[in-house]
Amino acid sequence: MMMGHQHEVSSEEETAAAGDELRRGPWTVEEDLLLVNYIAAHGEGRWNALARCAGLKRTGKSCRLRWLNYLRPDVRRGNMTAEEQLMILELHGRWGNRWSKIAQHLPGRTDNEIKNYWRTRVQKHAKHLNCDVNSQQFKDLMRFLWMPRLLERIQRNQSSSSSSPPSSCSDLEISCVTVDAGGVACQPPPLAMAGVDTSNGCSMWRQQNQAQMGGGVAAATVTPAAARQDAHKVFDQMPAAETAACWWSETESTLLPGVAGFYEDEVAFLPEFDVSGGESMWGGAGGDDASWYTQMLGL
DNA sequence: AAAGTTCCCAACCGCCTAGTC
DNA sequence: TGACTAGGCGGTTGGGAACTT
Numbered sequence: 001m002m003m004g005h006q007h008e009v010s011s012e013e014e015t016a017a018a019g020d021e022l023r024r025g026p027w028t029v030e031e032d033l034l035l036v037n038y039i040a041a042h043g044e045g046r047w048n049a050l051a052r053c054a055g056l057k058r059t060g061k062s063c064r065l066r067w068l069n070y071l072r073p074d075v076r077r078g079n080m081t082a083e084e085q086l087m088i089l090e091l092h093g094r095w096g097n098r099w100s101k102i103a104q105h106l107p108g109r110t111d112n113e114i115k116n117y118w119r120t121r122v123q124k125h126a127k128h129l130n131c132d133v134n135s136q137q138f139k140d141l142m143r144f145l146w147m148p149r150l151l152e153r154i155q156r157n158q159s160s161s162s163s164s165p166p167s168s169c170s171d172l173e174i175s176c177v178t179v180d181a182g183g184v185a186c187q188p189p190p191l192a193m194a195g196v197d198t199s200n201g202c203s204m205w206r207q208q209n210q211a212q213m214g215g216g217v218a219a220a221t222v223t224p225a226a227a228r229q230d231a232h233k234v235f236d237q238m239p240a241a242e243t244a245a246c247w248w249s250e251t252e253s254t255l256l257p258g259v260a261g262f263y264e265d266e267v268a269f270l271p272e273f274d275v276s277g278g279e280s281m282w283g284g285a286g287g288d289d290a291s292w293y294t295q296m297l298g299l
Numbered sequence: 300a301a302a303g304t305t306c307c308c309a310a311c312c313g314c315c316t317a318g319t320c
Numbered sequence: 321t322g323a324c325t326a327g328g329c330g331g332t333t334g335g336g337a338a339c340t341t
Contacts, residue, residue: 026309026335048326060326065310092322096301115330116308305338311333319325 023057027066030217031056035063036071069110076108080117082157086150089122089142 047060099111
């Protein structure tokens, strides 16, 4: 694909090219081979020199990008798994558009790929909901509906791939605050979190959570706005992996009107939001990543 | 089947920072 | 200290595939 500024050459590129005509646009198989072979023999780094020595009429920048985003052997391709999507939603909520930082927690995924995922999938649905992707409303939707559903899907995949969860994980109980339409907090039944190490901070977080919620959510009566505010406060204090693992909604029908500010019919149109295991907006099969996600929880 | 539209993502750009001289 | 270079980052673009009319 040829870019619009293909005839403009920066001073940096002029230096790198040393008078040679620079190639732009899509990489050919021959160029890829040159780059891969050169790096295999000499290693990466010093990209401008590398481009020259490898006989590539490309800028160092271009070579670096091609290698990191496409040719590197550990680059993971294909649809994002539910685990990866959950991680992206959580980490973006925490760090914003810090794509490279987010990518560090998704082995094999590049910042470019995560950025593209965010723009093409997440922003698209924010647009469908007619709200800004950075709005509190949309963040609530992600936290209280999409992320729990992704988690649900992950757990279903885990349980279907292994009939007996690891004993070290099966007894973890996760509580979360749900708020019914009348603004009354209720405590959901314990949820066994298969695949999550009970020794991590989740149980501690739960205790803190309940303490901050006024000594026990079951007894408290809170307004939806207050519940949301408290939830965010606790959420923001949690380590990333715990946050992704711990959030759980009893049902979105109780959460949406009270906490997220969305009504059921507002999200009902989300056509791809299929939790039955088929194709969904969250894409991908994702069934074999349980171990990966468990590993990520140890971050 | 053809034309139009939307979506995806590879590759580019400009800016910034760190390192070197 | 300032100029220069390399590398890294986030934002943007546009070609082609996929989908719709």
